[in-house]
Amino acid sequence: MIWLSVVGFLMATLVAGLIVRWGRAHAAAYGDGMPQRFHLGDVPRLGGAALLLGLGVSWVLGMLQTLQWGDPGSLGMGFWVGGWLFTLLPAALGGIAEDMTQRLSVRYRLVLTGASGVLAVALLGLTLPRLGWPVADALLGAAPWIGIGIVVLAVAGLPHAFNIIDGYNGLAGMVALIVCLALAHVALQVGDRALAAMLVCTAAATGGFLVWNYPRGMLFAGDGGAYVWGVVIALASISLVQRNADVSPWFPMLLLIYPVWETVFSIYRKAVRGVSPGVADALHFHQLIYRRIVRGVFHDDESRRMLMRNNRTSPYLWGFTLLTVVPAVLFWSNTPLLMAFCGLFVVSYVMAYFAIVRFKVPHWLRH
Numbered sequence: 001m002i003w004l005s006v007v008g009f010l011m012a013t014l015v016a017g018l019i020v021r022w023g024r025a026h027a028a029a030y031g032d033g034m035p036q037r038f039h040l041g042d043v044p045r046l047g048g049a050a051l052l053l054g055l056g057v058s059w060v061l062g063m064l065q066t067l068q069w070g071d072p073g074s075l076g077m078g079f080w081v082g083g084w085l086f087t088l089l090p091a092a093l094g095g096i097a098e099d100m101t102q103r104l105s106v107r108y109r110l111v112l113t114g115a116s117g118v119l120a121v122a123l124l125g126l127t128l129p130r131l132g133w134p135v136a137d138a139l140l141g142a143a144p145w146i147g148i149g150i151v152v153l154a155v156a157g158l159p160h161a162f163n164i165i166d167g168y169n170g171l172a173g174m175v176a177l178i179v180c181l182a183l184a185h186v187a188l189q190v191g192d193r194a195l196a197a198m199l200v201c202t203a204a205a206t207g208g209f210l211v212w213n214y215p216r217g218m219l220f221a222g223d224g225g226a227y228v229w230g231v232v233i234a235l236a237s238i239s240l241v242q243r244n245a246d247v248s249p250w251f252p253m254l255l256l257i258y259p260v261w262e263t264v265f266s267i268y269r270k271a272v273r274g275v276s277p278g279v280a281d282a283l284h285f286h287q288l289i290y291r292r293i294v295r296g297v298f299h300d301d302e303s304r305r306m307l308m309r310n311n312r313t314s315p316y317l318w319g320f321t322l323l324t325v326v327p328a329v330l331f332w333s334n335t336p337l338l339m340a341f342c343g344l345f346v347v348s349y350v351m352a353y354f355a356i357v358r359f360k361v362p363h364w365l366r367h
Contacts, residue, residue, distance in 0.1 A: 001075060001197045004058045004065075005204035012054025012208030019046050020218045043217060045099045047209045048224020052092050054205030055198075055232070056085060062197055076194040083123050084198070084235060091116040091159055091231045096224035106278035109223065110156065116231050117155035126151045126238050132249050132335035151238055159230025161259035164266060166226045167286050170214030171314040173221060175321050176229040177206045179255050182325050183236050186251065186332045190244040195236060202232050215311040250338035254328040257345045258321050265349070285349070288356045289316050 023044035062077040094112030098104040120126045128147035130137045140147050166172035180203040187196035206229070212219040221229075237252030253260070262285060267277045275281070290313045324345055331337045 001193070001200055004062050004075075004197060005200045007061060008054045008058035008201040009204040009208045011057045012050045012205040013211050014208075015053050016047060016050035016209050016212045016219050019044050019050060020212055043220055045220045045222035046096065046224065047213065047219045047221040048092060048096050048099065048226070048228050050209055050219075051205050051221070051225050051228045052088075052096070054208055055202045055228070058201035058205070059085060059198060062194075062201070075197045077197060078194075080124065081194075081198070084232075087116050087119040087123055087155075087235065088228065088231050089116075090119070091155075091227040092224055095159070095163075095222065095227035099222035099224050109227075110160070113159045113227060113231070114152065114156040116159075117152035120155045120235060120238070121148050121151055124235070124239075126235065126242060128238060128249065129242055130249060132339070154238060155231055155234045157230075157263070158234040158256065158259070159227035161256075161263040162230045162233075163223055163226035164263055164284060165259050165286060165317070166221055167284065168290065168310050168313045168317075169217040170210060170311070171286060171317055172226060172229065173206055173210045173213055174314065174318050175258065176233065177203045177210070178318075178321060178325055179233055180206065180236075182255055182329050183233070183240060183252070185329060186247060187236075187240055189332070190240075190246055192240065192243060195239060195243070198232075199236055202229075214314070217310065246333050248333055248335040248338055250335050250342065251328055251332040254324050254338050254342050254345075257324050257342050258317075258349075261346055261349055265353070285353055285356075286313060286317055288353070289313055 023046055059077070059081050062075055063079070063081040066075065066077050067079070091113040094104060094109055098109060127144065128140065128150045130140060162172050162176065165175065180199045184196040184199035184203070187193075187199065209219065209221065209225065213221070233256070237256070241247050241249045241252065266284060269283065270277050270279065270281070290310070324341065327341045328338065331341075
């Protein structure tokens with residue numbers, strides 16, 4: 001597992017470095033007037049390609065170790081790993097195509113991530129076997145199509161949730177890395193070494209991307225990177241629950257409650273204003289923190305000043321994420337407690353959001 005993760009890290013780091021070296025000219029095509037843009041200069045948005053190659057190479061090597069090399073200590077990464085890669089491709093390649101052309105509408109990208117969701121069901125046989133409530137579990141048993149629908153929705157929607165929180169250097173990447181390691185930890189607890197290895201490789205590839213993304217902001221993940229994280233984490237979360245009866249379905253829900261609730265809340269506030277959910281704006285939680293909590297930085301160079309302020313935003317959200325990850329990892333089999341923490345997060349998020357909007361932020365949070 002360790003050597004596979006090292007391969008994934010080095011591959012992603014190398015490919016990301018090549019993109020930084022040769023992709024800057026292409027980055028000039030990205031519009032300066034986008035509301036979610038919080039940097040100056042031309043920065044490549046093809047970090048997703050580095051992520052895809054990093055985890056893809058390490059996954060294939062793990063599969064070869066199991067199938068061809070006859071390693072008695074292999075991780076059990078059989079042909080099904082190829083199914084995961086094939087399932088990932090529609091969403092990942094669609095996101096990378098958008099990063100390169102800026103011409104794929106939200107509708108087409110939803111179709112592509114939805115295609116990955118359908119492949120997850122048809123090719124990998126994924127379904128949600130239980131929800132942790134006796135009544136809901138009985139309903140799933142009587143109507144299995146509901147579990148299949150939840151799988152398609154999760155695989156199709158989580159990539160866009162990661163895309164929403166991908167606004168500042170190191171934000172989405174670190175959240176993805178933390179979530180992958182948390183899932184891998186619980187996978188090891190229940191003896192699912194193959195799934196743990198794939199998640200560790202994904203975390204390692206993410207680390208290779210972060211070498212160039214944080215704090216210098218030389219490369220962005222783009223839609224491709226967000227879609228890679230979203231699909232892989234969705235597949236891993238569902239597989240972990242489906243394969244292991246001891247794992248509560250609310251464990252991955254609590255792990256991912258920040259990007260999921262950010263998406264749900266964004267859809268709600270846009271609907272209230274009569275705005276399409278697909279229209280980008282600058283009113284997400286991380287953007288409010290940037291504007292109203294992180295204080296300005298004095299520097300002669302405007303680009304450097306914006307970069308320094310950008311870098312100070314992400315640690316707030318890392319801490320926010322850890323507030324859900326820690327209890328999720330500690331109580332991964334305790335459904336009532338996990339549900340309570342999910343509810344606590346939702347209430348805390350809404351209270352914090354409106355406190356920032358109304359400028360009622362404690363002074364100790366501003367630095």
